Amino acid sequence: MKIHIYTDIHVMFGQGALAWMDVLLAAGHDVEYIDLGAFGDGPLPDVGACDVNLLVVGIQACRRFIAHGLPAHGRKVLWMFDPLTRNDASSHRYKAEVFDALAPQLHALAGMDQAVVDYSREHVPNLHACLIPYMVAARHVRQPVPDADRLVDAVWLGGDQGRRREAAALFEAGGVNARFVWQHMWGRARDHLRQHSRIHLSIHADPHHTYFDQFRAFEAWAAGCAVVAEHSDDITALGIQPGLHLATAPLEQLPALCRNLLADEPRRRAMVEAGQDLLRREFSPERWRAEMLGLIERAAGW
DSSP: OEEEEEESOHHHHHHHHHHHHHHHHHTTOEEEEEEOOTTOOSSOOOOOOOSEEEEOOOHHHHHHHHHHOSOSSSEEEEEEOSOOOOOTTSTTHHHHHHHHHHGGGOSEEEESSHHHHHHHHHHOTTSEEEEOOOOOOGGGOOOOOOGGGOOEEEEEESOOOHHHHHHHHHHHHTTOOEEEEOSOOOHHHHHHHHHTEEEEEEOOSOSSSOOOOHHHHHHHHHTTOEEEEOOOTTTGGGTOOBTTTBEEOOGGGHHHHHHHHHTOHHHHHHHHHHHHHHHHHHSSTTTTHHHHHHHHHHHHTO
């Protein structure tokens, strides 16, 4: 088959997109990678015909698809790793609105977790949906740097929401050297900061729709950084064990938890090793190869 893989922020989603590319090329397909550019707008570039378009994109690109149309040729498959909810109290509600508008034009969906798959099956029952989580290729899993070479005790990288500002104030009051990065930081700068931080924080945008942020946590493990997260109901469903792979606590207890971990470098190192082992076993492209190829072939009508 001729397959076009689209992404809109290569320095953010590129590793995931290229994981698909490796698997599809190894299976003998003709694959072209198309970077739409961060926060681009307007009609999509004319890149010719194909059998399947695989969309590895964020919500901004989905809005662009709604406004200007999806690729003109071929079947459309979306890999969705944004959370979906119709709870009006949740800050994630708008993502479901975008997905709901785009879904009738899709031919298949890969959901990052079972909640995304279940949402699609409930609200868009005619759309084929299956579980394919975020994946990290083995070449991106790095040997952790020595603790003495780390520059920051704890780091948050992500959206600027009120609840996360509250978290930043809690860490400051708790005397933890935590760096909260609100502006976009992608590519080498982001990877360097993760690699040289002792703890990567995972904090929910709101308490109304909590989910485990695979995208950030898996890349933190790959960079050799320990993960501290608020509890999410879907953590154990992914085979992730609190206490072994990461540490969890309610928001108000996270600064104290981090202080304890910062004083226990062997425990942080063991958590990173366990997390990286889990990536290699359960969240590699090789592990999900059959599901990836099966989804593309089903979408194409094979």
